[in-house]
């Protein structure tokens with residue numbers, strides 16, 4: 001067992017089973033042993049890779065979409081360009097480079113990064129030294145807000161509940177025979193899940209992300225009040241149904257309880273929950289990543305870059321384009337939604 005695993009086993013033996021959300025929070029962000037808190041997990045040598053790490057085209061097109069939204073809203077100044085969970089800072093660096101030619105944009109913006117991992121803050125500071133860092137969205141400035149969140153919401157802890165009559169049993173992390181295991185709490189009504197009684201049956205499992213409503217409502221309120229927009233990109237679908245908790249270690253699926261703190265833990269994002277908390281701002285139609293990037297001109301950009309490449313570099317560039325957009329790769333599993341002011345239109349690539 002890992003060092004964090006031993007701590008968790010001792011804690012559960014002392015005070016009883018913990019929710020999956022408490023388990024995930026410790027696995028990901030425990031100050032000494034947390035997966036994100038202590039390492040840079042990205043890239044070919046790491047546990048997983050993400051769209052901005054696959055190709056520079058991703059951050060470039062996201063940046064240009066946000067810059068065009070800024071132009072469409074009348075070039076307000078000053079503005080906040082923010083990212084939630086920026087990883088290595090690659091997306092933001094590519095977005096800034098691609099938007100250098102947009103007149104007035106860089107003079108108007110300041111970069112704000114919401115990141116809780118000290119290890120990843122250090123990696124981000126190497127690429128974006130001019131940024132200001134935040135622990136949470138609450139301290140983002142009161143200005144128009146252009147915000148990007150790629151694979152941020154999937155890293156927020158979730159709770160899981162199994163339907164039992166008109167009540168729910170919560171999946172808990174417990175200890176039996178000295179090892180971590182899953183158990184179920186006694187059935188009880190859950191106010192949070194009142195609306196899921198209509199679309200579930202006995203035995204169905206549903207997931208709830210406790211931090212999602214507050215994060216979404218906070219950025220939506222700022223966007224409605226001051227202008228701007230958010231682009232939220234993640235894997236998931238309109239509603240989540242079933243167990244989507246997944247652990248990745250060295251690019252392979254792993255048992256989520258086997259190596260606490262040493263595997264990435266994520267869950268599918270429930271985009272309906274994001275939409276439900278966008279009020280009073282509006283939300284765009286949920287769109288697949290492949291369609292979003294095509295509309296922004298990824299094919300033309302890919303061809304322009306390919307002309308400058310030969311050999312292996314060209315082959316891997318073509319594979320990266322396919323990986324981001326093809327329905328059998330990330331193109332359909334990943335979805336994009338925007339939050340934008342009720343007085344504006346969605347950013348390029350998305351529809352009202």
Ligand code: SAH
Nearest residue numbers: 036050085086087114115116117150151155
């Ligand atoms: N957006 C990046 C990284 C995705 S991984 C990319 O696409 O490559 C998830 C990121 O969110 C990491 O940077 C992680 O440290 C950060 N993160 C996870 N939970 C967080 C929280 N509650 N608050 C702020 N950042 C968080």
